Amino acid sequence: MKRETDVVRSDIEIAQSAQLLPIREVAEKLGLTEQDIIPYGRDKAKIDLAARERHPRTATGKLVLVTAMSPTPAGEGKSTVTIGLAQALNRIGKRAVAALREPSLGPNFGLKGGAAGGGYSQVVPMEDINLHFTGDFHAITTAHNLLAAVIDNHLYQGNALQLDPNRMVWKRVLDMNDRALRQIVIGLGGKNGVTRESGFDITVASEIMAILCLVEDLTELKEALGRILIGYTYDKNPVYVKDLHVEGAMAAVLKHAIHPNLVQTLEGTPALIHGGPFANIAHGCNSLTATKMALQFGEYVVTEAGFGADLGAEKFFDIKCRKGNLQPEAVVLVATVRALKYHGGVSRKDLNIENLDAIARGFANLLHHVRIVERAGLPFVVALNHFTMDTQEELDFVRTLCKEHGFPVALTDVFAEGGAGGIELAEKVVYAVEHSTQTFHPIYDLQGSIRDKIEAICKDVYEADGVVFTDEARRQMIDCEKHGWGGLPICMAKTQYSFSDNPKAIGDAKGFVITVREIRPSLGAGFLVCLTGDIMTMPGLPKEPTALKIDINDEGNITGLF
Numbered sequence: 001m002k003r004e005t006d007v008v009r010s011d012i013e014i015a016q017s018a019q020l021l022p023i024r025e026v027a028e029k030l031g032l033t034e035q036d037i038i039p040y041g042r043d044k045a046k047i048d049l050a051a052r053e054r055h056p057r058t059a060t061g062k063l064v065l066v067t068a069m070s071p072t073p074a075g076e077g078k079s080t081v082t083i084g085l086a087q088a089l090n091r092i093g094k095r096a097v098a099a100l101r102e103p104s105l106g107p108n109f110g111l112k113g114g115a116a117g118g119g120y121s122q123v124v125p126m127e128d129i130n131l132h133f134t135g136d137f138h139a140i141t142t143a144h145n146l147l148a149a150v151i152d153n154h155l156y157q158g159n160a161l162q163l164d165p166n167r168m169v170w171k172r173v174l175d176m177n178d179r180a181l182r183q184i185v186i187g188l189g190g191k192n193g194v195t196r197e198s199g200f201d202i203t204v205a206s207e208i209m210a211i212l213c214l215v216e217d218l219t220e221l222k223e224a225l226g227r228i229l230i231g232y233t234y235d236k237n238p239v240y241v242k243d244l245h246v247e248g249a250m251a252a253v254l255k256h257a258i259h260p261n262l263v264q265t266l267e268g269t270p271a272l273i274h275g276g277p278f279a280n281i282a283h284g285c286n287s288l289t290a291t292k293m294a295l296q297f298g299e300y301v302v303t304e305a306g307f308g309a310d311l312g313a314e315k316f317f318d319i320k321c322r323k324g325n326l327q328p329e330a331v332v333l334v335a336t337v338r339a340l341k342y343h344g345g346v347s348r349k350d351l352n353i354e355n356l357d358a359i360a361r362g363f364a365n366l367l368h369h370v371r372i373v374e375r376a377g378l379p380f381v382v383a384l385n386h387f388t389m390d391t392q393e394e395l396d397f398v399r400t401l402c403k404e405h406g407f408p409v410a411l412t413d414v415f416a417e418g419g420a421g422g423i424e425l426a427e428k429v430v431y432a433v434e435h436s437t438q439t440f441h442p443i444y445d446l447q448g449s450i451r452d453k454i455e456a457i458c459k460d461v462y463e464a465d466g467v468v469f470t471d472e473a474r475r476q477m478i479d480c481e482k483h484g485w486g487g488l489p490i491c492m493a494k495t496q497y498s499f500s501d502n503p504k505a506i507g508d509a510k511g512f513v514i515t516v517r518e519i520r521p522s523l524g525a526g527f528l529v530c531l532t533g534d535i536m537t538m539p540g541l542p543k544e545p546t547a548l549k550i551d552i553n554d555e556g557n558i559t560g561l562f
């Protein structure tokens with residue numbers, strides 16, 4: 001039922017007024033016992049990895065991916081739709097679980113804000129989830145910087161491995177947007193260190209974050225940490241974490257972080273929130289352990305991948321599903337009237353003005369994302385996410401455009417109505433899952449060369465005219481092939497705002513080439529990161545960061561989070 005009287009309340013006010021179930025009762029909905037959970041207070045818990053062995057299941061749930069159009073400054077509400085859909089599936093009798101990424105403190109204090117959904121489709125406790133949560137990101141930051149400290153200590157203590165300080169690839173990380181740390185000089189102070197250039201990345205760009213999201217137990221975690229490339233010797237030979245014998249200590253720091261986190265939505269739907277790599281600079285999906293655990297204990301699992309189908313969904317198909325042998329059943333493609341107008345050339349300040357012509361132009365962006373999903377062989381439903389400023393004429397026009405192209409479309413209002421506002425979407429998703437004859441497949445052949453795989457993504461997914469490699473990228477590509485890393489999948493680091501590598505080329509960009517400027521081997525995670533355009537692995541704060549609006553009162557109540 002729509003809550004007309006209080007829909008204008010802020011997200012944090014709605015979350016703080018919610019009556020939460022004890023976390024033990026949320027676990028019981030999944031068939032878990034007290035032995036299976038590690039409580040973090042009354043409303044959060046970690047699920048012991050051993051729970052999968054304690055409660056074997058012969059059948060697994062249906063995996064539904066939520067993706068979206070190319071993002072806009074106005075926001076499309078992908079996390080909100082993901083949470084709302086899980087709630088709606090429960091309302092129509094399906095035992096649903098949401099599987100999400102953890103928010104990063106960087107965007108929380110920067111421009112985007114939190115990642116716990118919004119309105120009446122939130123995961124709670126919202127403040128805890130957005131700020132620190134169960135400490136997973138801090139553990140990842142510590143493990144990453146432990147390795148950095150050991151590397152610099154090795155250089156200082158005689159450098160037995162003959163590491164070349166000018167060819168070190170391991171930086172430090174911090175879960176914050178801080179452009180001043182992108183490029184720094186370390187080791188200053190006379191005899192106290194070895195002076196060299198280095199820098200910081202944001203924690204969500206750490207290879208350890210990706211590793212945590214792609215391994216399934218401590219043994220695999222330690223092996224993956226040992227494979228991390230840290231740099232090269234003076235003779236240009238690669239050096240790995242296992243050569244420093246520090247993978248055991250790093251794994252010990254991550255002992256608790258590897259267990260998925262269990263919370264609930266505002267309607268008591270179980271939600272597993274674990275891991276948080278960005279999709280523009282990493283692979284953009286929640287952890288494999290959380291997804292598989294949700295599939296084991298839920299009938300329907302609703303997960304999301306970062307940004308649009310060109311980034312998060314492609315990496316979900318080609319990296320996560322390959323690694324975990326996952327078989328997604330359907331895709332939800334989130335669209336909004338505002339995003340269609342924005343990609344149709346309307347400025348942000350005019351997005352609230354009715355403009356059917358701009359919607360028609362911007363529809364090309366949605367069509368492109370549909371083509372990406374269809375390349376993976378999956379059925380889809382367009383979720384038209386309703387915002388209060390949308391006019392009825394605009395909503396009807398979008399639905400007409402979808403129907404003209406034969407797309408199933410559902411109007412969703414899960415922000416204002418919670419699960420009740422997603423019933424039409426839930427029913428159409430279930431229909432798509434139960435009646436599809438399509439077969440999922442990754443988008444590119446893993447056996448091709450590095451160049452072939454990059455070109456396949458750029459030409460088949462982004463629809464670029466071609467790919468240009470800088471001299472450095474060509475050299476790195478040759479090195480990767482020489483060292484036997486050519487068989488790894490590709491993780492493109494690209495702007496989220498455009499199909500091209502130019503963030504200003506919005507809509508359905510055409511007539512462009514993608515420039516690959518650097519290739520970074522992430523051997524522990526098991527993929528090659530290809531940096532394009534001006535993409536940064538350490539974001540900066542905007543002129544007016546959201547941190548300026550966050551406060552806490554004398555009773556300990558936080559305000560300003562969203």
